[in-house]
Amino acid sequence: MASPLRFDGRVVLVTGAGGGLGRAYALAFAERGASVVVNDLGGDFMGVGKGSLAADKVVEEIRRKGGKAVANYDSVEAGEKVVKTALDAFGRIDVVINNAGILRDRSFGRISDEDWDIIQRVHLRGSFLVTRAAWDHMKKQKFGRIIMTSSASGIYGNFGQANYCAAKLGLLGLSNCLAVEGEKSNIHCNTIAPTAGSRLTQNILPDDLLEALKPDYVAPLVLWLCHESCEENGGLFEVGAGWIGKLRWERTLGAIVRQRTQPMTPEAVKANWTKICDFDNATKPQRIQESIGGIIEALNKIDSDGGVSANHTSNVTSTATSGFAGAIGHKLPPFSSSYTELDTIMYALGVGASIKEPKDLKFIYEGSSDFSCLPTFGVILAQKSIMGGGLAEIPGLSVNLAKVLHGEQYLELYKPLPRAGKLKCEAIVADVLDKGSGLIILMDVYSYSGEELICYNQFSIFVVGAGGFGGKRTSDKAKVAVAIPNRPPDAVLTDTTSLNQAALYRLSGDWNPLHIDPDFANLAGFDKPILHGLCTFGFSARHVLQQFADNDVSRFKAIKVRFAKPVYPGQTLQTEMWKEGNRIHFQTKGFSKKQED
Numbered sequence: 001m002a003s004p005l006r007f008d009g010r011v012v013l014v015t016g017a018g019g020g021l022g023r024a025y026a027l028a029f030a031e032r033g034a035s036v037v038v039n040d041l042g043g044d045f046m047g048v049g050k051g052s053l054a055a056d057k058v059v060e061e062i063r064r065k066g067g068k069a070v071a072n073y074d075s076v077e078a079g080e081k082v083v084k085t086a087l088d089a090f091g092r093i094d095v096v097i098n099n100a101g102i103l104r105d106r107s108f109g110r111i112s113d114e115d116w117d118i119i120q121r122v123h124l125r126g127s128f129l130v131t132r133a134a135w136d137h138m139k140k141q142k143f144g145r146i147i148m149t150s151s152a153s154g155i156y157g158n159f160g161q162a163n164y165c166a167a168k169l170g171l172l173g174l175s176n177c178l179a180v181e182g183e184k185s186n187i188h189c190n191t192i193a194p195t196a197g198s199r200l201t202q203n204i205l206p207d208d209l210l211e212a213l214k215p216d217y218v219a220p221l222v223l224w225l226c227h228e229s230c231e232e233n234g235g236l237f238e239v240g241a242g243w244i245g246k247l248r249w250e251r252t253l254g255a256i257v258r259q260r261t262q263p264m265t266p267e268a269v270k271a272n273w274t275k276i277c278d279f280d281n282a283t284k285p286q287r288i289q290e291s292i293g294g295i296i297e298a299l300n301k302i303d304s305d306g307g308v309s310a311n312h313t314s315n316v317t318s319t320a321t322s323g324f325a326g327a328i329g330h331k332l333p334p335f336s337s338s339y340t341e342l343d344t345i346m347y348a349l350g351v352g353a354s355i356k357e358p359k360d361l362k363f364i365y366e367g368s369s370d371f372s373c374l375p376t377f378g379v380i381l382a383q384k385s386i387m388g389g390g391l392a393e394i395p396g397l398s399v400n401l402a403k404v405l406h407g408e409q410y411l412e413l414y415k416p417l418p419r420a421g422k423l424k425c426e427a428i429v430a431d432v433l434d435k436g437s438g439l440i441i442l443m444d445v446y447s448y449s450g451e452e453l454i455c456y457n458q459f460s461i462f463v464v465g466a467g468g469f470g471g472k473r474t475s476d477k478a479k480v481a482v483a484i485p486n487r488p489p490d491a492v493l494t495d496t497t498s499l500n501q502a503a504l505y506r507l508s509g510d511w512n513p514l515h516i517d518p519d520f521a522n523l524a525g526f527d528k529p530i531l532h533g534l535c536t537f538g539f540s541a542r543h544v545l546q547q548f549a550d551n552d553v554s555r556f557k558a559i560k561v562r563f564a565k566p567v568y569p570g571q572t573l574q575t576e577m578w579k580e581g582n583r584i585h586f587q588t589k590g591f592s593k594k595q596e597d
Contacts, residue, residue, distance in 0.1 A: 007034035015100035343508070362551065407460040407461065482560075493543040495572065502529055
């Protein structure tokens with residue numbers, strides 16, 4: 001039998017814990033070793049009145065059983081005070097259960113401003129204020145578990161509860177955002193939509209049903225989601241009467257109803273309405289990047305063929321690990337990459353080569369006696385295997401750019417790239433790895449001039465949400481990055497990127513609107529368009545070449561990078577370099593002028 005889940009040493013704050021669900025949570029956490037802050041204002045289900053009796057009774061019940069608990073009688077609108085009780089009594093805060101709530105049910109036409117505002121303040125604003133007060137403490141200790149309490153009313157709608165529904169669905173949006181922002185600090189946030197007997201349902205549900213919907217049947221889910229061993233993050237669960245179900249968004253494949261050279265019309269929408277609303281083979285986006293990716297894919301299709309057609313599915317499908325194994329070794333159709341001196345110059349300018357540096361002239365002026373192609377241009381030649389949609393043709397996989405993130409890149413040159421030419425490229429799936437939250441496709445691309453191998457690329461492609469199929473997590477075929485030395489760098493070079501850097505770099509073939517369109521960038525969660533990862537890749541390699549090879553491209557052998565954080569056009573790139581024998585270790589960071597000063 002599995003060992004019981006314990007919370008010894010953890011401090012748990014439960015709002016609205018004077019009765020019903022909150023009381024059940026408080027008792028359950030205390031029974032398993034947690035120190036509990038029992039918060040309850042002491043008012044009725046409409047938010048009227050206040051008192052200490054409700055919280056005190058639960059605290060006494062916990063202490064009588066040998067547990068540790070303190071009471072707090074503040075409104076959740078005083079979030080700092082509520083969390084301060086935990087810090088003063090126990091010195092930390094590990095878990096926040098946002099459970100407090102009231103009702104002011106009215107049909108929509110009869111909702112007063114007061115009825116609307118108080119529901120938003122208690123449910124949505126209250127959860128925000130309490131969680132915000134605990135957030136920095138959780139970040140510092142690199143641990144936190146947060147529960148938001150939504151409702152079936154918020155998810156599906158319910159007559160007479162417009163104010164309540166709006167607040168409850170707002171809590172789901174808040175929870176989804178915190179799950180993304182908190183993940184790197186080991187802060188998980190999940191949402192529950194419980195059905196249970198409480199002060200909010202005692203006048204709605206019959207007595208026999210209330211008995212079947214005990215709060216005790218909800219508490220176990222809450223405890224599991226808050227345990228340190230639970231990896232669930234950003235989930236939404238309906239729970240009641242001993243049943244638990246997870247919910248997710250579902251989206252039709254949809255239809256493209258615009259052609260490149262023609263206006264979009266309501267008649268075109270009407271003509272495609274059945275396809276727009278057809279949930280057969282529906283996709284299930286889990287992150288905003290996946291949602292926006294579908295729109296980006298539609299733009300690419302409009303630009304490429306101007307047709308009206310259904311979107312391809314963006315989820316990865318396979319019935320078993322063997323399906324993914326069948327993808328390994330699959331060869332994509334060969335393709336050719338032709339380029340001229342203009343293309344190599346455009347690329348060099350895109351990765352920061354400039355007349356400000358005299359030695360860069362060889363990369364941006366075709367009349368130079370030693371005119372050369374930057375080594376990292378080899379990635380541009382190979383990326384058609386990724387950008388051209390070839391991933392969608394891999395057996396056992398159905399992938400498009402909507403779910404793809406570029407994780408790592410390896411490039412090896414066997415001889416300097418010609419200043420212009422035509423290379424034949426062959427791409428093969430080297431391996432497929434299961435990383436839990438997604439899968440990784442290792443794509444090897446070999447580029448030939450005639451029969452001579454000129455360069456080799458390995459793209460490490462992360463497909464969001466496609467993991468968990470039981471595959472292997474590592475591969476001996478992966479080109480691995482080597483850790484930087486534990487000492488100060490031997491050399492540091494900086495370059496300030498232009499505000500037009502992404503606009504310039506995209507001319508080398510990466511047309512993703514994320515790097516140029518502010519609206520797309522905002523939808524993806526960025527303040528403004530970000531710089532291409534392969535653009536910073538080019539800056540970094542150019543710095544190494546300049547510092548340690550006097551810009552002699554014949555001395556370049558290979559480069560391996562891992563993409564970590566976004567860089568914005570206009571930021572300064574600082575490349576720190578360490579020389580150990582013939583190998584140069586480096587890391588490149590982006591920072592703004594304010595940070596630099």
